[in-house]
Amino acid sequence: xxxxxxxxxxxxxxxxxxxxxxxxxxxxxxxxxxxxxxxxxxxxxxxxxxxxxxxxxxxxxxxxxxxxxxxxxxxxxxxxxxxxxxxxxxxxxxxxxxxxxxxxxxxxxxxxxxxxxxxxxxxxxxxxxxxxxxxxxxxxxxxxxxxxxxxxxxxxxxxxxxxxxxxxxxxxxxxxxxxxxxxxxxxxxxxxxxxxxxxxxxxxxxxxxxxxxxxxxxxxxxxxxxxxxxxxxxxxxxxxxxxxxxxxxxxxxxxxxxxxxxxxxxxxxxxxxxxxxxxxxxxxxxxxxxxxxxxxxxxxxxxxxxxxxxxxxxxxxxxxxxx
Amino acid sequence: xxxxxxxxxxxxxxxxxxxxxxxxxxxxxxxxxxxxxxxxxxxxxxxxxxxxxxxxxxxxxxxxxxxxxxxxxxxxxxxxxxxxxxxxxxxxxxxxxxxxxxxxxxxxxxxxxxxxxxxxxxxxxxxxxxxxxxxxxxxxxxxxxxxxxxxxxxxxxxxxxxxxxxxxxxxxxxxxxxxxxxxxxxxxxxxxxxxxxxxxxxxxxxxxxxxxxxxxxxxxxxxxxxxxxxxxxxxxxxxxxxxxxxxxxxxxxxxxxxxxxxxxxxxxxxxxxxxxxxxxxxxxxxxxxxxxxxxxxxxxxxxxxxxxxxxxxxxxxxxxxxx
Numbered sequence: 001x002x003x004x005x006x007x008x009x010x011x012x013x014x015x016x017x018x019x020x021x022x023x024x025x026x027x028x029x030x031x032x033x034x035x036x037x038x039x040x041x042x043x044x045x046x047x048x049x050x051x052x053x054x055x056x057x058x059x060x061x062x063x064x065x066x067x068x069x070x071x072x073x074x075x076x077x078x079x080x081x082x083x084x085x086x087x088x089x090x091x092x093x094x095x096x097x098x099x100x101x102x103x104x105x106x107x108x109x110x111x112x113x114x115x116x117x118x119x120x121x122x123x124x125x126x127x128x129x130x131x132x133x134x135x136x137x138x139x140x141x142x143x144x145x146x147x148x149x150x151x152x153x154x155x156x157x158x159x160x161x162x163x164x165x166x167x168x169x170x171x172x173x174x175x176x177x178x179x180x181x182x183x184x185x186x187x188x189x190x191x192x193x194x195x196x197x198x199x200x201x202x203x204x205x206x207x208x209x210x211x212x213x214x215x216x217x218x219x220x221x222x223x224x225x226x227x228x229x230x231x232x233x234x235x236x237x238x239x240x241x242x243x244x245x246x247x248x249x250x251x252x253x254x255x256x257x258x259x260x261x262x263x264x265x266x267x268x269x270x271x272x273x274x275x276x277x278x279x280x281x282x283x284x285x286x287x288x289x290x291x292x293x294x295x296x297x298x299x300x301x302x303x304x305x306x307x308x309x310x311x312x313x314x315x316x317x318x319x320x321x322x323x
Numbered sequence: 324x325x326x327x328x329x330x331x332x333x334x335x336x337x338x339x340x341x342x343x344x345x346x347x348x349x350x351x352x353x354x355x356x357x358x359x360x361x362x363x364x365x366x367x368x369x370x371x372x373x374x375x376x377x378x379x380x381x382x383x384x385x386x387x388x389x390x391x392x393x394x395x396x397x398x399x400x401x402x403x404x405x406x407x408x409x410x411x412x413x414x415x416x417x418x419x420x421x422x423x424x425x426x427x428x429x430x431x432x433x434x435x436x437x438x439x440x441x442x443x444x445x446x447x448x449x450x451x452x453x454x455x456x457x458x459x460x461x462x463x464x465x466x467x468x469x470x471x472x473x474x475x476x477x478x479x480x481x482x483x484x485x486x487x488x489x490x491x492x493x494x495x496x497x498x499x500x501x502x503x504x505x506x507x508x509x510x511x512x513x514x515x516x517x518x519x520x521x522x523x524x525x526x527x528x529x530x531x532x533x534x535x536x537x538x539x540x541x542x543x544x545x546x547x548x549x550x551x552x553x554x555x556x557x558x559x560x561x562x563x564x565x566x567x568x569x570x571x572x573x574x575x576x577x578x579x580x581x582x583x584x585x586x587x588x589x590x591x592x593x594x595x596x597x598x599x600x601x602x603x604x605x606x607x608x609x610x611x612x613x614x615x616x617x618x619x620x621x622x623x624x625x626x627x628x629x630x631x632x633x634x635x636x637x638x639x640x641x642x643x644x645x646x
Contacts, residue, residue, distance in 0.1 A: 004442045007419070014423060015430075015437040019402075025438035027402060027456075030353035039454060041406040041441040079342075079350060083364040083406075083452045096330070100337060107338075114338040115348035118364040119327045122448070129406045129441070129452035131362060133350075 005225075021229060023072040023214055024134070026141045036134045036141055038069035044125040052169045055095045057191040058128075059102030065216065066132035067110060067195035068268040072214035073143075074204025075136040077197065079115045080107060083129040085122035102192075110197060142204060142272070147211035147230035149299040151273040154291045156199045159219060160257060161244035163264020165190025168250060182246045189244070193268040199289065200270060208282060209272035217319045218265035223304055224317035226271065233300030236315070238308035242292040262306075263318045273297055328548075344552060346395040346537055347457070349464045359457045359464055361392035367448040375492045378418045380514040381451075382425030388539065389455035390433060390518035391591040395537035396466075397527025398459040400520065402438045403430060406452040408445035425515075433520060465527060465595070470534035470553035472622040474596040477614045479522045482542060483580060484567035486587020488513025491573060505569045512567065516591040522612065523593060531605060532595040540642045541588035546627055547640035549594065556623030559638070561631035565615040585629075586641045596620055 012020040019025040024036035042062055044050055063080060070077045082103065086096060107114060112132065165186040175187040196214070203209040213226045219241070227234050243257050251257040279286065279293075286293075298305075306315040335343040342348040347359035365385055367373055386403060393400045405426065409419060430437060435455065488509040498510040519537070526532040536549045542564070550557055566580050574580040584590075602609065602616075609616075621628075629638040 007442055011423065011437070014427060017436050017438055019436070019438040025402075025404070027438065029358075035352075035358075037404065037439065037456075039404050039406045039439060039441050039452070041408055041443040041450075041452065043408050043443050043445050043450070045446045046408075046444050079348075081348070081360065081362050081454070083362045085364055085366050085369075085450060100334065104337060113340050113342070114334070115340055115342035115350065116360060116362060118362050118452070119330055120364040120366050121369050122366050122450070123368045124448070125446060127364075127366070127408060127445070127450045129362070129364065131404070131454060133360075 022144050023069040024075070024141070026073070026136070028138070029135065032138055034136045034138050034141055036070060036073045036075045036136055037131065038066050039129055039131045040065045040069070042128040042130065044127065050126065052174065054175060054191060055098035056102035059099035060106045060192050062128045062130045063103050063106045063112070063132070064193050064195045064268065066130040067197060068193070068214040068216065070132055070134040071195050071197045071200035072212050072270055073134070073136055073141040074200045074209065074212065075134040075141055076201065077110050077112045077132050077134040079113045079133045081115060081131040082117040084117070085120045085127040087122050087124050087126065090126060091121070136204065140204065142209045142212040144211055144213050144226045144229035147226060147232050147273040147297045148275070149232055149297050151210050151275055151297040152279050152293055153234060153236060153271070153273055153295040153297060154286065154293055155215070155219070155242065155269055155271050156196050156289070156291055157267070157269040158242045158244040159215070159267050159269060160247050160260030160264055161186050161189030162193060162266035163260040164244060164247050164250040166264070182249050186244070186246050186249060190266060193266060195268060196270050202289065203272060206282065208274055208278055210275055212270055212272040215267045215269045215271055216265060218263045219271065220262045220304070220315050221265070221317040221319045222271055224302070227302050227304060231301055233298040233303040234295060235298050235305040235307060236295030238306055240292060240294040262315070265319050345467050346392040347398070347464070349396070349459070351461070352458065355461055357459045357461050357464055359393060359396045359398045359459055360454065361389050362452055362454045363388045363392070365451040365453065367450065373449065375497065377498060377514060378421035379425035382422035383429045383515050385451045385453045386426050386429045386435070386455070387516050387518045387591065389453040390520060391516070391537040391539065393455055393457040394518050394520045394523035395535050395593060396457070396459055396464040397523045397532065397535065398457040398464055399524065400433050400435045400455050400457040402436045402456045404438060404454040405440040407440070408443045408450040410445050410447050410449065413449060414444070459527065463527065465532045465535040467534055467536050467549045467552035470549060470555050470596040470620045471598070472555055472620050474533050474598055474620040475602050475616055476557060476559060476594070476596055476618040476620060477609065477616055478538070478542070478565065478592055478594050479519050479612070479614055480590070480592040481565045481567040482538065482590050482592060483570050483583030483587055484509050484512030485516060485589035486583040487567060487570050487573040489587070505572050509567070509569050509572060513589060516589060518591060519593045525612065526595060529605065531597055531601055533598055535593055535595040538590045538592045538594055539588060541586045542594065543585045543627070543638050544588070544640040544642045545594055547625070550625050550627060554624055556621040556626040557618055558621050558628040558630060559618030561629055563615060563617040585638070588642050
């Protein structure tokens, strides 16, 4: 099977478009503003499981994954479209209503207006295509392709929580609002991820990030995407990676915890690079936001080194497939 | 089961957006231009059958159905996005490559740039979400809601061909490039519909249409949508409806032929209304384009009359479900 990555490369050559290959496509809106647009397809039994999905959370997540792409451009979300295919048996339940409750609740938070989409029946599985349009200052959208050797690599928030939440679901532990805080925390990271719009905006307004991507596939894969687009390499330090505080609930060893953070995906935090001079100037702001400096960009094109216990190893992009 | 129509009405109230309920959403781009956007979900075994679909034609059709929505606004298509979910067994064949051949071939015809989308695996069925963005002069996009009592109702082209093509496929007659012209003609209307962009543009440039919709669900349903949005009724004349010349290959009686034209759907022609004064001025142009005057708008809100053999009957919106 060809990988999604190879396939997108092919379509890119085919379409002759420079707009494919980032979190969003960027097209000029007017003299001051660019329009950024993204689409994310969520398929039952590939991206979520019906029996695990709380409909409100799934509605939230469908929008959140696309908002996260907007965040990764340093842009502001403005409107959305939703195409949804539902099997007849689900259509008869209150699933769709609850799904939209979750969707609209998050949309209102970011003042995103649902302007269209499509509705269809499907034979068997739910399928959702979530489209969001946003705005960035003209030519100021933060691309994956701007990282230079020497730039510092940062991530927002903590990593591995969504993967740990997934492991809990796999082990039969479902979300329960009256459950233990630690478990709930991890499950919510997986089921109801929060898009880092305000962090993206902060980085954009201060012209801080030379490149950015959201952590949807996992740090190892998403850093590889960023390096590929920027034609650079990277070195990251295992002991600098901010691990979610509750990972101990699913992972005993540091190695297992790192696996969640590196390869788990779906944390929907932001990975970005900063010019060292800018970092010097904004050191306190970056620290106060809780961003973690995890390494630096190198000139070793598409080689990613992981430094662990002072030993270096090449890190392969790896995303553990969910279903 | 709630109908798609009722469902969209509900979402519309929920979202508080005035942009839902037309062929495209309209959002301001700059002082001179509006952006129009549409999304169309195509689901295997609901909207197409894998064993009938020639991949190049399916790629063409996926784009064509959305271009048809752009045409129905009198707008010009500019960019597109494509989200596609493919089962592993199909991924291994040359289906995807041929699908994109058909897609890009039509895209090039209208200089539409593919700027993004998403790719995912699906467990079993192919699913496609086709998104197209276009441009209209500011506040000049032709809506469904502008028809007034007394306006004349027109359609472009011939109707019923796509439904007849569907009947042929159902009867086991597949498309064969060396087959008989009449059969090929009907099959192509179903498998490779052509979006009426230039007709839409002509109507827009001459400020001719007070309301417009594309014929995707079928004349009876789409006229009902237009009447609903315009808060009007309509009267159409059976003997004025332009029937596809090859309908005799699948339908013996006039009644059957009319059923194809009224309820078959997927002709992707345009249905539009014209103020009688404008019609007087542009009579020759409208005739030369081959548009057919099929009736007039009335003040009988949401009542559609079909006049046949000088008898009037209320026409119920009816779309024959495909699968």
